[in-house]
Amino acid sequence: xxxxxxxxxxxxxxxxxxxxxxxxxxxxxxxxxxxxxxxxxxxxxxxxxxxxxxxxxxxxxxxxxxxxxxxxxxxxxxxxxxxxxxxxxxxxxxxxxxxxxxxxxxxxxxxxxxxxxxxxxxxxxxxxxxxxxxxxxxxxxxxxxxxxxxxxxxxxxxxxxxxxxxxxxxxxxxxxxxxxxxxxxxxxxxxxxxxxxxxxxxxxxxxxxxxxxxxxxxxxxxxxxxxxxxxxxxxxxxxxxxxxxxxxxxxxxxxxxxxxx
Amino acid sequence: xxxxxxxxxxxxxxxxxxxxxxxxxxxxxxxxxxxxxxxxxxxxxxxxxxxxxxxxxxxxxxxxxxxxxxxxxxxxxxxxxxxxxxxxxxxxxxxxxxxxxxxxxxxxxxxxxxxxxxxxxxxxxxxxxxxxxxxxxxxxxxxxxxxxxxxxxxxxxxxxxxxxxxxxxxxxxxxxxxxxxxxxxxxxxxxxxxxxxxxxxxxxxxxxxxxxxxxxxxxxxxxxxxxxxxxxxxxxxxxxxxxxxxxxxxxxxxxxxxxxxxxxxxxxxxxxxxxxxxxxxxxxx
Numbered sequence: 191x192x193x194x195x196x197x198x199x200x201x202x203x204x205x206x207x208x209x210x211x212x213x214x215x216x217x218x219x220x221x222x223x224x225x226x227x228x229x230x231x232x233x234x235x236x237x238x239x240x241x242x243x244x245x246x247x248x249x250x251x252x253x254x255x256x257x258x259x260x261x262x263x264x265x266x267x268x269x270x271x272x273x274x275x276x277x278x279x280x281x282x283x284x285x286x287x288x289x290x291x292x293x294x295x296x297x298x299x300x301x302x303x304x305x306x307x308x309x310x311x312x313x314x315x316x317x318x319x320x321x322x323x324x325x326x327x328x329x330x331x332x333x334x335x336x337x338x339x340x341x342x343x344x345x346x347x348x349x350x351x352x353x354x355x356x357x358x359x360x361x362x363x364x365x366x367x368x369x370x371x372x373x374x375x376x377x378x379x380x381x382x383x384x385x386x387x388x389x390x391x392x393x394x395x396x397x398x399x400x401x402x403x404x405x406x407x408x409x410x411x412x413x414x415x416x417x418x419x420x421x422x423x424x425x426x427x428x429x430x431x432x433x434x435x436x437x438x439x440x441x442x443x444x445x446x447x448x449x450x451x
Numbered sequence: 452x453x454x455x456x457x458x459x460x461x462x463x464x465x466x467x468x469x470x471x472x473x474x475x476x477x478x479x480x481x482x483x484x485x486x487x488x489x490x491x492x493x494x495x496x497x498x499x500x501x502x503x504x505x506x507x508x509x510x511x512x513x514x515x516x517x518x519x520x521x522x523x524x525x526x527x528x529x530x531x532x533x534x535x536x537x538x539x540x541x542x543x544x545x546x547x548x549x550x551x552x553x554x555x556x557x558x559x560x561x562x563x564x565x566x567x568x569x570x571x572x573x574x575x576x577x578x579x580x581x582x583x584x585x586x587x588x589x590x591x592x593x594x595x596x597x598x599x600x601x602x603x604x605x606x607x608x609x610x611x612x613x614x615x616x617x618x619x620x621x622x623x624x625x626x627x628x629x630x631x632x633x634x635x636x637x638x639x640x641x642x643x644x645x646x647x648x649x650x651x652x653x654x655x656x657x658x659x660x661x662x663x664x665x666x667x668x669x670x671x672x673x674x675x676x677x678x679x680x681x682x683x684x685x686x687x688x689x690x691x692x693x694x695x696x697x698x699x700x701x702x703x704x705x706x707x708x709x710x711x712x713x714x715x716x717x718x719x720x721x722x723x724x725x726x727x728x729x730x731x732x733x734x735x736x
Binding site: 192193196197199200203204206207208209210211213214217226227228267270271272274275277278279281282283285286289292293295296297298299300301302303304306307308309310311313314327328330331334338388391392394395398399408411412415423424427430431434435437438442 | 460559565
């Protein structure tokens with residue numbers, strides 16, 4: 191009986207999570223006479239095509255490219271930095287606890303403070319804010335902690351005998367890392383890459399005040415919510431959501447197949 | 452030579468990450484603190500040491516109401532997230548027997564978290580709007596004569612939206628805690644005659660507390676500074692500290708925004724330390 195109730199509750203919860211999404215998916219697949227509300231008037235791909243037309247309020251394609259490059263840069267930096275730091279954490283060193291708490295606080299500080307802080311800093315130092323400078327920094331405060339915490343977990347379960355064996359066989363530090371450590375942590379790195387990318391790709395609050403002249407995709411979409419009153423908005427939502435989900439699916443698949451090897 | 456390299460190595464490895472946080476977290480927050488004492492003369496900020504901004508905030512009825520309103524959102528969203536996370540995690544952890552199905556269902560809960568918050572908020576519009584699905588259904592069933600207005604652009608919509616966005620941050624740690632509970636404890640309790648309710652109260656809830664604490668920290672800090680949902684779902688009048696800060700920045704009142712940010716940070720710190728006092732989360736990390 192209780193199990194039945196819980197199953198029903200879970201089903202409702204999943205409906206709550208996905209219902210709204212399905213609504214805009216459906217509404218974005220309309221013909222030219224489509225509107226922002228149900229019922230669906232006609233079926234078609236008109237609005238999906240409209241997304242790629244020049245929008246009156248800005249360009250979706252350019253902001254998508256910016257978000258893509260930013261995400262890639264963020265992922266590259268987050269991986270390098272967090273792998274280094276988590277390797278440092280395998281030995282005891284002074285200040286490790288401080289760095290640990292610093293990383294956690296980066297995660298739990300309200301995002302608007304990061305945005306405001308970086309914005310003010312650039313203002314005071316008289317530097318122009320830009321998506322690839324101040325925006326990049328803001329994204330790192332959100333992605334690096336995730337990457338770092340995952341890597342800590344990975345190295346917690348990591349067997350140091352593999353490295354010792356490699357060293358006993360005469361491999362240097364670099365070679366041990368390249369040929370022993372790296373292949374073993376690779377599946378996790380792919381997981382982090384995809385995770386970090388989607389976190390960055392969808393980040394809004396921390397970027398909102400520091401992206402400078404050119405918007406990232408979420409900022410562009412936020413701007414459109416006040417200007418665009420056609421299903422093109424839903425179509426854009428559908429496309430970018432599909433993109434995120436594809437990235438996650440690919441990442442999860444790669445993680446699965448690599449860790450099985 | 453090799454020995455000193457060994458000692459130095461962790462410091463060198465930890466340097467890049469430390470630098471990133473110093474540059475983009477610590478220094479900016481120090482700057483917020485400094486600028487909160489500066490003056491604003493109507494079009495630009497000038498260095499000064501004045502408590503004017505803080506006095507302004509604490510003497511203004513509007514900003515006090517905004518703070519109260521934010522706490523209202525935080526409390527409601529937190530309560531609802533706990534109310535959802537406990538049964539959902541319990542279902543996943545204890546009712547599902549097959550590991551593969553459990554992973555699948557957990558992933559199902561996770562996926563929306565990877566998509567854009569803004570899109571997720573927009574997607575409520577065709578459901579909750581004046582001509583939305585919910586209103587159409589209510590009208591067709593003759594449950595109401597007029598479309599219900601408070602479904603969208605209201606406090607209800609804001610809380611609903613935030614719960615929708617942030618429940619995952621509660622579910623993940625709570626689920627994680629529940630999965631770590633030693634199943635033999637439950638069997639032992641059952642053998643000694645404990646009822647299902649007693650097992651829940653004496654074993655599952657206490658052992659889930661650390662996960663709930665971590666989830667609470669996330670949910671509280673995310674909703675404290677939130678302004679996307681407040682903007683998109685709240686219509687014109689709804690107010691929160693986050694929205695107040697962003698409006699003040701919009702009109703270039705950086706010192707005032709900074710003072711609000713400092714207060715927001717203090718409240719957040721108080722809440723987080725409060726949660727950490729109640730529950731020891733060290734073991735979870």
